[in-house]
Amino acid sequence: MQTSLLILALTTLTATAMGAESITPGAMMSWKIVCATAATPSEKYAATEFQRLFKEMGGKELPLVEAADASDGAIFIGPDAVLGSGQPTDRRALDEEALRIRVTPNAVCIDGGRPRGTLYGVYEFYEELCGVRFLTFDHTYFPPDAAQRTIPAGVLVVNPTFVFRWSYYGETSRYPDFAARLRVNTVSDDPKLGGRTGYRLVNHNVAYLVPPAKWGKEHPEYFALVNGQRKLEEGGGGPQLCMSNPELVGVVVEAVLEEIKKNPTARNINIAQMDNDSYCTCPNCAAIDALEESHAGATLAFVNAVAERVEKSHPEVFLSTFAYQYTRRPPKNIKPRPNVMIQLCSIECCDFHAIEDPSCPLNRAFCADLTGWKKIVNHVFIWHYNTNFKGYVLPFPNLRSIGPSVAYFANNNGKGVFMQAAGNGFSTELSDLRNYVMARCLWKPGRDSWKEAEEFCRLHYAESAGPILAYLKWYHDLVDSFGVHPTCFPTESSLCISPESARRIMGYFRDALALAKSGAVKTRVEKASLCAYRAAVSASSMKLTYRDGKCYPDLSEYSSDLLDQYAALCQRFGATMDDEMLPTARYLDLMRSLHAGLKAVALENEFWRLMVVPESNGKVVEMTYKPTRRNIARAPRGFNRFRHEEWIKQGDGPRSDNILAFDAQTEPQRVRLALTTKDGARLERSIALVGDAVRFETRLTAEAPRPFEVLVHPEYDTASMSADSDILGIYVKKPDWMQANGKETAALHEDQQRSMVKDAVGGGAYAYFNHQAKFGVEQRFDSSQFSALGLFWDPSRQQINLEMTSKVLSLTRGQSAGYAYEVRYLKNAPELTK
Numbered sequence: 001m002q003t004s005l006l007i008l009a010l011t012t013l014t015a016t017a018m019g020a021e022s023i024t025p026g027a028m029m030s031w032k033i034v035c036a037t038a039a040t041p042s043e044k045y046a047a048t049e050f051q052r053l054f055k056e057m058g059g060k061e062l063p064l065v066e067a068a069d070a071s072d073g074a075i076f077i078g079p080d081a082v083l084g085s086g087q088p089t090d091r092r093a094l095d096e097e098a099l100r101i102r103v104t105p106n107a108v109c110i111d112g113g114r115p116r117g118t119l120y121g122v123y124e125f126y127e128e129l130c131g132v133r134f135l136t137f138d139h140t141y142f143p144p145d146a147a148q149r150t151i152p153a154g155v156l157v158v159n160p161t162f163v164f165r166w167s168y169y170g171e172t173s174r175y176p177d178f179a180a181r182l183r184v185n186t187v188s189d190d191p192k193l194g195g196r197t198g199y200r201l202v203n204h205n206v207a208y209l210v211p212p213a214k215w216g217k218e219h220p221e222y223f224a225l226v227n228g229q230r231k232l233e234e235g236g237g238g239p240q241l242c243m244s245n246p247e248l249v250g251v252v253v254e255a256v257l258e259e260i261k262k263n264p265t266a267r268n269i270n271i272a273q274m275d276n277d278s279y280c281t282c283p284n285c286a287a288i289d290a291l292e293e294s295h296a297g298a299t300l301a302f303v304n305a306v307a308e309r310v311e312k313s314h315p316e317v318f319l320s321t322f323a324y325q326y327t328r329r330p331p332k333n334i335k336p337r338p339n340v341m342i343q344l345c346s347i348e349c350c351d352f353h354a355i356e357d358p359s360c361p362l363n364r365a366f367c368a369d370l371t372g373w374k375k376i377v378n379h380v381f382i383w384h385y386n387t388n389f390k391g392y393v394l395p396f397p398n399l400r401s402i403g404p405s406v407a408y409f410a411n412n413n414g415k416g417v418f419m420q421a422a423g424n425g426f427s428t429e430l431s432d433l434r435n436y437v438m439a440r441c442l443w444k445p446g447r448d449s450w451k452e453a454e455e456f457c458r459l460h461y462a463e464s465a466g467p468i469l470a471y472l473k474w475y476h477d478l479v480d481s482f483g484v485h486p487t488c489f490p491t492e493s494s495l496c497i498s499p500e501s502a503r504r505i506m507g508y509f510r511d512a513l514a515l516a517k518s519g520a521v522k523t524r525v526e527k528a529s530l531c532a533y534r535a536a537v538s539a540s541s542m543k544l545t546y547r548d549g550k551c552y553p554d555l556s557e558y559s560s561d562l563l564d565q566y567a568a569l570c571q572r573f574g575a576t577m578d579d580e581m582l583p584t585a586r587y588l589d590l591m592r593s594l595h596a597g598l599k600a601v602a603l604e605n606e607f608w609r610l611m612v613v614p615e616s617n618g619k620v621v622e623m624t625y626k627p628t629r630r631n632i633a634r635a636p637r638g639f640n641r642f643r644h645e646e647w648i649k650q651g652d653g654p655r656s657d658n659i660l661a662f663d664a665q666t667e668p669q670r671v672r673l674a675l676t677t678k679d680g681a682r683l684e685r686s687i688a689l690v691g692d693a694v695r696f697e698t699r700l701t702a703e704a705p706r707p708f709e710v711l712v713h714p715e716y717d718t719a720s721m722s723a724d725s726d727i728l729g730i731y732v733k734k735p736d737w738m739q740a741n742g743k744e745t746a747a748l749h750e751d752q753q754r755s756m757v758k759d760a761v762g763g764g765a766y767a768y769f770n771h772q773a774k775f776g777v778e779q780r781f782d783s784s785q786f787s788a789l790g791l792f793w794d795p796s797r798q799q800i801n802l803e804m805t806s807k808v809l810s811l812t813r814g815q816s817a818g819y820a821y822e823v824r825y826l827k828n829a830p831e832l833t834k
């Protein structure tokens, strides 16, 4: 089974017995296009597409007829036309997307499986045999010598490796006919385009199969037990289920059968965890997970039980589930039933390195998991992450890794790939190029994404391609030289975007624009330059300049109307989303307020120079320790991202997604910040220089009953991208100083490191120290005022957050709560007791 699929997937062009015969498109000018009356809508459309493309390529509109004799020269399109052609025919049935092209001296026969094979055959004919390239929705490239190209006689058969191919860009969903040209089979139901594959993306749905509103009251035990409570509400779409509850199998079977009734053509029905990590910890679930050494244990046992029952009436339907975050590691003993499909998600992976690159610490663990799943399941679908979810328009260095990663999926039982990118945006960073590269690699895994990108640039940017190619090479080499591992949630620093690199990127695009000769090429280069402008806007706000009580971005290297230029490009090319959640319009508003000058307070004594921005959550944007002139506040990222801030976790108040303005009163070496929340509570903060310490105090006074819970979110510069715990030490008092990170945790990803220090809150001190650069930061606090410490450390970002969560309290009217802590600069690492 496996072998035959692989053989079919090969592209074969074999010469016929006739030997060296061939044709050229130029010799087909007198031919007819034949498509039978009985052809499907998609096959008829395929015939008109053949006609249209031939006219654009060769200048001649060939007549479209229902029957013709091959002796006069004809192109037969669709199985019915091919069968009636009198040409040698191969009656073996083809899969729904497989295509067959037979070329003889006086006939071209293109047919394929239904519903999409024939249409794909037409595109394959132009692409593979005539050198045509479907570059963008409005640019198809025809080689100047297309009419004279030699097309050897023979048979070409293609059966795609992946049955599910989704290059997730606004460019494909907005232009489904273009998506069909790229053979993306997931965006349109239009019968003309052959509809979409019956396989559906595995997406979070267990809380929709078992709605808490319907079942929660009578059966709270159906839902996950988290921290001792049956959770009926949870972020990420809803609660997880208690997967070991035997009664629940019947409930989910009913829901699945209902789904099948509603979606009779669906090849798979999802039973997939919600988007949170609140899995069930009840004794039964925990026992299965412990035995299986993975939280996939309880989930998979449950999905198997449902699959066993659904199989009786619907053996052809797959039950699909995630291997995502807490279920990513395959279980030790349980094997998915043959009608269970797994969709493995790479959210923790590094995008710069290919998935199977052994030099990448983030990707090694994923490969081990995929290897494990491959051993126990034939149907592996992949959800791969290909963009910067925190900056859709910023440069992203994954053009070298896309091809090898897709090939790796194909070689490891991958049957479908969702390449998640800026799907809810448009005109994002080089989106035309990326969409082309991804779709071509999905259609034929094994293609080299870098070569595909080079080809796109040469054909699309024409005379301007040189500087754009030079930029791509230089930028990928730059990221390589830094040894960083950017994931799909990177910051500018993990993408190596700095004032210096942004200036250089802008230079490449300026050079490219200067070379453009036609209006069309100029427009394409301007569209591509969006990423250079976006990088410049970020970089110019990394280090703010201060004058007359306000802070401004540093535009010394750019034109003073940089933001207006960027806004105009966004408007012109319809770039609507700055990141996955943030509309461009909102981002531009935020940046406009900064470019107009934001009120800033500078504090200074002999040790410290601080800059506080009251109007932007009271964030601290500079903390320079004057004796060493080191700014420990995290700087290498755009202003719209957070810094040293404090966020209200319950009720109204400043948060990362709720930027509020404080009133500010400045005293010598102190700023007092205050604001009133929507429910009338008074939030007061004080930031003061006290000798060599920076003292932070926060107090909230309730006007109506409300909870009190605040997250202190200080981001510091580590001045190192090393994950080595000998270089970057993290320390807590417990009750004496101890190092919280060691060799065994050094390679762990940020999420897994958070729990390391959580409970060390009792010691009242928290610190990091860079042993190479010989500096660090200590936070001292009153442990009675805090409930937990939180660590966020991402070496790629050159960043560490020593986060602290306040005690959680319920305040009555007039009651207040608060806390204080101090930040000190360390010249020596905390002393450990032996």
Ligand SMILES: [Zn+2]
Pocket (backbone or CB within 6 Å): 224, 225, 241, 242, 243, 244, 245, 280, 281, 282, 283, 284, 285, 286
């Ligand atoms: Zn349970």
Ligand SMILES: [Zn+2]
Pocket (backbone or CB within 6 Å): 350, 351, 352, 353, 359, 360, 361, 362, 363, 484, 485, 486
């Ligand atoms: Zn990496």
